[in-house]
Amino acid sequence: MGRYVIRRLLQMIPVFIGATLLIFLMVNVMGDPVAGLCGDRQCDPATAQRLRTDLGLDKPVWQQYLTYMGNVFTGDFGTAFNGQKVTELMGSAFPVTIRLTIVAIVLEIVIGITLGVVTGLRRGRPVDTGVLILTLVVISVPTFVTGLLVQLLLGVKWGWIKPAVSSEATFGELFVPGLVLASVSLAYVTRLTRTSIAENRRADYVRTAIAKGLPRRRVITRHLLRNSLIPVVTFIGTDIGALMGGAIVTERIFNIHGVGFQLYQGILRQNTQTVVGFVTVLVLVFLVANLIVDLLYAVLDPRIRYA
Amino acid sequence: MRGATHARWTAVAVAVTLAATGCGGGGNGGGGGDGSGIVSSSWGDPQNPLEPANTNEVQGGKVLDMIFRGLKRYNPKTGAAEDALAEKIETDDSVNYRITVKDGWTFSNGEKVTAKSFVDAWNYGAHLDNNQKNAYFFGYIDGYDEVHPEEGDATARTLSGLKVTGERTFTVKLNQKFSTWPETLGYAAFAPLPTAFFEDHDSWLAKPVGNGPYQVDNYAKGSQMSLRTWNDYPGDDKAQNGGVDLKVYTDNNTAYTDLTAGNLDLVDDIPANQIKNAQSDLGDRYLNTPAGIIQTLSFPFYDKEWNTPDGAKLRTGISRAINREQITKTIFQNTRTPATDWTSPVLGEDGGYKAGLCGDACEYDPAEAKRLVEEGGGIPGGTMRLGYNADTGSHKEWVDAVCNSINNALGQDRACVGDPTGTFADFRNKIGERKMPGPFRAGWQMDYPLIQNFLQPLYYTDASSNDGEWSNEKFDKLVDDANAESDTAKAVEKFQQAEEVLRDEMGAIPLWYQNGSAGYSDRISNVELNPFSVPVYNEIKVG
Numbered sequence: 001m002g003r004y005v006i007r008r009l010l011q012m013i014p015v016f017i018g019a020t021l022l023i024f025l026m027v028n029v030m031g032d033p034v035a036g037l038c039g040d041r042q043c044d045p046a047t048a049q050r051l052r053t054d055l056g057l058d059k060p061v062w063q064q065y066l067t068y069m070g071n072v073f074t075g076d077f078g079t080a081f082n083g084q085k086v087t088e089l090m091g092s093a094f095p096v097t098i099r100l101t102i103v104a105i106v107l108e109i110v111i112g113i114t115l116g117v118v119t120g121l122r123r124g125r126p127v128d129t130g131v132l133i134l135t136l137v138v139i140s141v142p143t144f145v146t147g148l149l150v151q152l153l154l155g156v157k158w159g160w161i162k163p164a165v166s167s168e169a170t171f172g173e174l175f176v177p178g179l180v181l182a183s184v185s186l187a188y189v190t191r192l193t194r195t196s197i198a199e200n201r202r203a204d205y206v207r208t209a210i211a212k213g214l215p216r217r218r219v220i221t222r223h224l225l226r227n228s229l230i231p232v233v234t235f236i237g238t239d240i241g242a243l244m245g246g247a248i249v250t251e252r253i254f255n256i257h258g259v260g261f262q263l264y265q266g267i268l269r270q271n272t273q274t275v276v277g278f279v280t281v282l283v284l285v286f287l288v289a290n291l292i293v294d295l296l297y298a299v300l301d302p303r304i305r306y307a
Numbered sequence: 308m309r310g311a312t313h314a315r316w317t318a319v320a321v322a323v324t325l326a327a328t329g330c331g332g333g334g335n336g337g338g339g340g341d342g343s344g345i346v347s348s349s350w351g352d353p354q355n356p357l358e359p360a361n362t363n364e365v366q367g368g369k370v371l372d373m374i375f376r377g378l379k380r381y382n383p384k385t386g387a388a389e390d391a392l393a394e395k396i397e398t399d400d401s402v403n404y405r406i407t408v409k410d411g412w413t414f415s416n417g418e419k420v421t422a423k424s425f426v427d428a429w430n431y432g433a434h435l436d437n438n439q440k441n442a443y444f445f446g447y448i449d450g451y452d453e454v455h456p457e458e459g460d461a462t463a464r465t466l467s468g469l470k471v472t473g474e475r476t477f478t479v480k481l482n483q484k485f486s487t488w489p490e491t492l493g494y495a496a497f498a499p500l501p502t503a504f505f506e507d508h509d510s511w512l513a514k515p516v517g518n519g520p521y522q523v524d525n526y527a528k529g530s531q532m533s534l535r536t537w538n539d540y541p542g543d544d545k546a547q548n549g550g551v552d553l554k555v556y557t558d559n560n561t562a563y564t565d566l567t568a569g570n571l572d573l574v575d576d577i578p579a580n581q582i583k584n585a586q587s588d589l590g591d592r593y594l595n596t597p598a599g600i601i602q603t604l605s606f607p608f609y610d611k612e613w614n615t616p617d618g619a620k621l622r623t624g625i626s627r628a629i630n631r632e633q634i635t636k637t638i639f640q641n642t643r644t645p646a647t648d649w650t651s652p653v654l655g656e657d658g659g660y661k662a663g664l665c666g667d668a669c670e671y672d673p674a675e676a677k678r679l680v681e682e683g684g685g686i687p688g689g690t691m692r693l694g695y696n697a698d699t700g701s702h703k704e705w706v707d708a709v710c711n712s713i714n715n716a717l718g719q720d721r722a723c724v725g726d727p728t729g730t731f732a733d734f735r736n737k738i739g740e741r742k743m744p745g746p747f748r749a750g751w752q753m754d755y756p757l758i759q760n761f762l763q764p765l766y767y768t769d770a771s772s773n774d775g776e777w778s779n780e781k782f783d784k785l786v787d788d789a790n791a792e793s794d795t796a797k798a799v800e801k802f803q804q805a806e807e808v809l810r811d812e813m814g815a816i817p818l819w820y821q822n823g824s825a826g827y828s829d830r831i832s833n834v835e836l837n838p839f840s841v842p843v844y845n846e847i848k849v850g
Contacts, residue, residue, distance in 0.1 A: 030729070030730060030732070031732065031733045031736045031737075032732070033732050034732075035732055035733075035738075036730065036731050036733075036736075037354065037440060037732075038363060038440050039363050039364055039752070041764070042735075042738075042739055042771055042772055042774065043739075044443045044455075044457075045457055045458075046435055046455055046457050046458065047435065047438060047439070047442055049458075050436075050438055051438055054438065081354060081355065082355060082356060083355070084528050089529065092529060151561075151564060152564070155564065156564060156567055156568045159568065162570055163561065163564045163565050163568045163570070164556065164561050164564065164565040164570065164571075167527065167531055167554075167555075251557060252557045252558040252561070253558065253560075254561065255556050255557045255558070255561045255565070256557065257529060257530055257557065264557075267730070268698055268730060268731070269354065269732065270730055
C-alpha cells in the first residue's frame with residue numbers, strides 16, 4: 001500500500017510538469033497581454049516595452065517557463081496586472097470555491113446516491129421512470145439556463161434567496177448555487193448508482209447474503225451498495241476537480257468571487273500569472289483527488305489490493 | 308421575453324413591498340433624508356493599480372472621481388472644464404502657463420495641497436520608470452522626451468517644463484502651442500498627490516488618500532470598496548450622502564438582477580440584453596444619456612489594397628451602405644445614436660460638435676453606395692473582413708448587422724464578413740502589429756471634452772491612437788493651426804475644417820455615438836451620469 005502511494009506520487013511529477021507546460025504555452029499563444037492594458041488605444045511604446053521587461057515577456061518562452069516554475073517552487077506565483085499577488089488572489093478565491101464544491105459534492109452524494117438506490121431497487125416502477133425522466137431533463141438543460149431560471153424565480157420573483165452571493169460567501173448563501181452546480185453531476189450519479197445497483201442485485205454474493213438471513217437493510221447497505229459504489233466514486237472523484245475549475249458559469253451568474261471568476265478574468269486580460277497559477281493548483285487537486293479515488297477502491301471492494 | 312418582463316414587474320412589486328414593510332434584503336444601514344445614507348453601487352475590478360496616471364478605464368475612474376479633485380473639473384451636466392483647485396491659469400503665448408492653486412485645500416489626511424503636490428504627481432506620472440499607462444498625457448510638457456524617451460532609459464528625473472515658484476504657484480512650459488491645454492487638466496491623471504503616495508507607496512495603494520469629497524474607508528481588493536463622506540471636504544461639491552459602497556460583480560447581468568431584487572441601489576452600464584427590460588422594470592429610474600464615446604470603422608491604410616487613389620470613394624460607399632438608423636434601433640435599443648460627425652454630442656455646439664457635418668456621406672443609400680464602391684474599384688479581393696473582439700461589448704451582433712447591411716446594399720453575399728478575435732488583448736495586438744486584413748472596429752472614449760481629443764490622437768499623422776495610419780497633410784496643418792489659435796471659437800472652427808478633410812477622404816467611418824446607461828433603486832434619487840458615463844456619486848441623495 002505504502003509503495004503504491006509513493007509510486008503514484010512519483011508519477012504525478014511528469015504529469016504536473018507536462019500539464020503546467022501545456023497551459024503556459026497555450027496562454028502564451030494568445031499573444032502579447034500588454035496590448036490589452038491601454039484600452040482602445042495603443043500603449044506608448046516605451047511604457048509597453050518596460051512592462052514587457054518587468055513581466056519577463058521579452059525573454060524566450062522556455063526561459064519564461066523555467067523562471068516561473070522556479071518561482072512557483074519557492075511559493076511565488078507572480079503578480080496580477082492590478083498589482084495583487086496571485087497567492088493573495090488564491091487566498092481569497094479558493095476558500096470560496098472549496099465551500100461551493102463541498103456543498104455541491106455533498107448534495108451529489110446525498111441526493112444522487114439515495115435516488116440511485118431507490119430507483120435501482122424499484123426498477124421499472126413509476127418512481128424509477130419518474131426519476132429517469134427528471135434526470136434526463138436536468139442533463140439536457142445547460143447550467144446557465146438552470147442557474148438563471150433559479151435565480152429569477154427564487155431570487156427575484158419569490159425572494160427566498162438573494163440573487164447575488166455576498167463577498168463573504170457563507171455555506172448558507174452557497175446552497176442554491178451549489179445545487180445548480182451539482183445538478184448535472186447529480187443526475188449522472190443517480191443514473192450510475194441505479195444501473196450498478198440493479199446489476200449487482202442479481203449477483204451471487206447478494207443472494208448468499210439474503211440466504212444467510214441477513215436483514216434487508218444490512219444486505220443493501222453493507223453488501224449491495226458498497227460494491228456498487230465503485231463507478232460512482234470514480235465519477236465523483238474526477239468531478240471534484242471539474243467542479244472546482246469548471247464553476248465559471250455558475251460563479252458568474254451568482255456573483256461568486258471564486259476560482260472560476262478569477263480564471264475567467266485572467267483569461268480575458270491574458271494574465272499568464274493568474275491563469276497558470278490557478279490551473280497549476282487545480283492540476284494538483286485533480287491528481288490528489290484521483291489518487292484518493294484509487295485508494296478508496298480498495299476500501300470499498302475487498303477483492304482489490306494494492307501492492 | 309414577454310414572460311420574463313412580466314416576471315420582472317412582479318419582482319419589482321415584490322421588492323417594493325418588501326422594502327416598504329422593512330424586510331428588504333438590502334443590507335444598508337438606515338439614514339433617511341439627512342444625507343447620511345449609504346449608496347451601494349455595482350463595480351468591476353479595476354484593471355490597473357489605482358494610481359491617477361495609471362487608470363485608463365471607467366471602473367478605476369469612478370473611484371478617482373470620488374477621491375480626487377484636480378485643477379479643473381468637468382461639469383457633470385455640460386462637460387465644460389471649470390476651475391476646481393485652480394485659482395487662475397494664465398498665459399500670454401499658449402506655451403508658458405502660470406498656475407495658482409487655491410488656498411485652503413488639504414488632503415483627507417490633513418496635508419496641505421500645494422503647487423508641489425501637483426508638480427510631484429505630474430513628474431511621477433510622466434516618468435518612464437513608474438510604468439504609468441497615461442504618461443502620454445504629460446507629453447505636451449517640455450522635457451517629456453528626457454523623462455520618457457521612446458527608447459532607452461530616462462535621462463532626467465523631472466520634467467524641465469515644470470517649476471514650483473511659490474507655495475501655491477507653479478509654471479508650466481509646453482513643447483508646442485496648445486491654447487486649450489488648461490481644459491485638459493480635469494483629467495484624473497493631473498490630480499495632485501500627497502507625500503504619503505511617494506513615501507509609502509504600498510500602503511497608499513492599499514488605501515488611497517486623496518482630496519476629493521470621499522475618503523476610502525475600507526478596500527477589499529477584488530470584492531468591495533467602502534467610501535465614506537469626508538466631512539471636512541473644503542470644496543463646494545460636498546457629498547449629499549453618507550458614502551458609497553462599490554461592490555464588484557462577476558457579471559453585470561447579476562448586478563442588474565440584484566437591483567431588481569432590491570439588494571443594490573445603482574447599476575451603471577446595463578447589459579445590452581437587459582435594456583429592453585430596463586425601461587419597463589425601472590421606468591424613469593433608467594438613465595440613457597449621451598457619453599463621450601464614438602464608435603467608428605478604421606481602415607488599414609498600411610495595406611496597399613486599402614490605400615488606392617480612388618479609396619475615398621470606396622470608403623464613402625461603404626459608409627453609405629450602413630443602415631445606422633436601423634442597427635441602433637434594433638440592436639442597441641436606441642442606446643446608440645447614428646453618428647453624423649466624428650466627435651460627440653456631449654461637446655455641445657460651442658465645444659465643436661456639429662450634427663450633420665458628415666452630410667450625405669453618412670446617410671444610408673444603397674443605390675449610391677453600390678455606385679460609389681464600384682467607382683472606387685470595388686471591395687479589395689471581393690470580400691472585406693470586418694475585425695472585432697468577441698469577448699466583450701456584444702460586438703458580434705452589430706458587426707454582423709453592419710455586414711448584412713453592406714451585403715444587401717451591394718447585392719453581394721460575401722462583400723463583408725465578420726472577423727472575430729478571441730480576446731481584446733489579442734485584438735489590440737493585431738492592430739498594434741498592423742496586421743488587420745480589413746477594416747476594424749474602433750471605439751474612442753474621450754479623455755477630456757475637447758474636439759481636439761476626438762481628432763488629433765486618432766487621425767493626426769503618426770498620432771498615438773492612429774491605428775489605421777491614415778495621414779493627410781491638409782488635416783495635420785489645420786490641427787496645428789487650431790492648436791495655435793488662442794481664441795477658442797476660432798480654434799474649434801479650424802478643428803471642424805480639419806474634420807471636413809477627414810470626411811472628404813473618409814479616413815474612418817463614423818458609426819454611432821454611445822450613451823451611458825444606468826438604473827437605480829427607489830431608495831436613491833438625483834442620479835446622473837457625467838459625460839464620461841460615470842455616475843455623479845456626490846450628488847446622489849438617499850431616502
